[in-house]
Amino acid sequence: MSRTLRAFLIVLLAASCGGGPSGPPPSNLDNACSILDQRPQYKRAFNAAERRWGVPVHVQMATIHQESSFDGNARTPFRWTLGIIPMGRQSSAYGYSQALDGTWDEYKRETRRFGARRNDISDATDFMGWYMAKSSQSLGISLSDTRNQYLAYHEGRTGFSRRSYNSKPWLLRVADKVESRSRMYEAQLRTCNGRGFGLF
Numbered sequence: 749m750s751r752t753l754r755a756f757l758i759v760l761l762a763a764s765c766g767g768g769p770s771g772p773p774p775s776n777l778d779n780a781c782s783i784l785d786q787r788p789q790y791k792r793a794f795n796a797a798e799r800r801w802g803v804p805v806h807v808q809m810a811t812i813h814q815e816s817s818f819d820g821n822a823r824t825p826f827r828w829t830l831g832i833i834p835m836g837r838q839s840s841a842y843g844y845s846q847a848l849d850g851t852w853d854e855y856k857r858e859t860r861r862f863g864a865r866r867n868d869i870s871d872a873t874d875f876m877g878w879y880m881a882k883s884s885q886s887l888g889i890s891l892s893d894t895r896n897q898y899l900a901y902h903e904g905r906t907g908f909s910r911r912s913y914n915s916k917p918w919l920l921r922v923a924d925k926v927e928s929r930s931r932m933y934e935a936q937l938r939t940c941n942g943r944g945f946g947l948f
Contacts, residue, residue: 773818780809780933781940783818790818793870801877802884806937807894808873810930811901814922815846820867844872855879876901883908894930895923 774786784791794805812818820843841848843866847855855875856862864871883889883900887908891897900908902919913919 771820777813777818778932780806780936783809784940787818787869790869793873796870797873797877800874801881802891803877803880803897804892804934806930806934807880807892807897808876809933810894810926811876811898812844812872813929814898814926815841816844818844820844820869820872843867844869845876847872847875851879895927898923898926 774783774790776782784794794808797803797808798805845866847866852864852866852875855878856864859874859878861871861874864875866872866875879901880889880891880897883897883905884891886905887900889896889900896908899913899919902923903912907913913923
């Protein structure tokens with residue numbers, strides 16, 4: 749296959765997956781106040797999920813940062829055969845929360861939010877709150893325990909209960925990073941509460 753044809757296929761595939769209402773990610777993802785300043789709809793979504801499910805805003809924000817870097821159209825990379833033939837994506841994970849098709853369908857059935865979209869921040873945060881609340885109920889993980897909530901989110905509740913993460917040193921490092929970012933966001937959110945961020 750020629751380089752020109754391969755480049756054309758890549759562009760065609762990328763074009764077919766673009767678009768959506770989410771818009772580009774905010775800039776300065778290391779500052780929670782800046783993120784919420786730029787995207788007031790995020791503040792409403794995070795607060796609504798915290799009210800409904802009890803998951804703190806900083807836990808949601810740190811998890812979304814890790815999963816999608818606040819890109820509502822995020823998808824997993826393609827798998828390639830022979831280095832040139834695209835064989836589909838690594839998984840069905842999509843959107844802000846990187847929810848898999850099956851888990852997203854389960855969420856829509858249980859919550860009766862049949863029109864929910866993974867590239868809508870309100871739906872994505874509600875999904876995340878729903879999932880973490882179920883992890884808290886079934887696994888006893890505190891809703892403010894970012895590290896273990898993330899591990900259960902990544903591995904699934906069955907995988908978490910089997911401690912599958914212990915065979916993945918890279919994942920434990922990622923979970924530590926998510927926990928650290930959560931603490932950073934929590935401290936920052938305290939400084940911008942006067943501008944209406946966080947629950948009130």
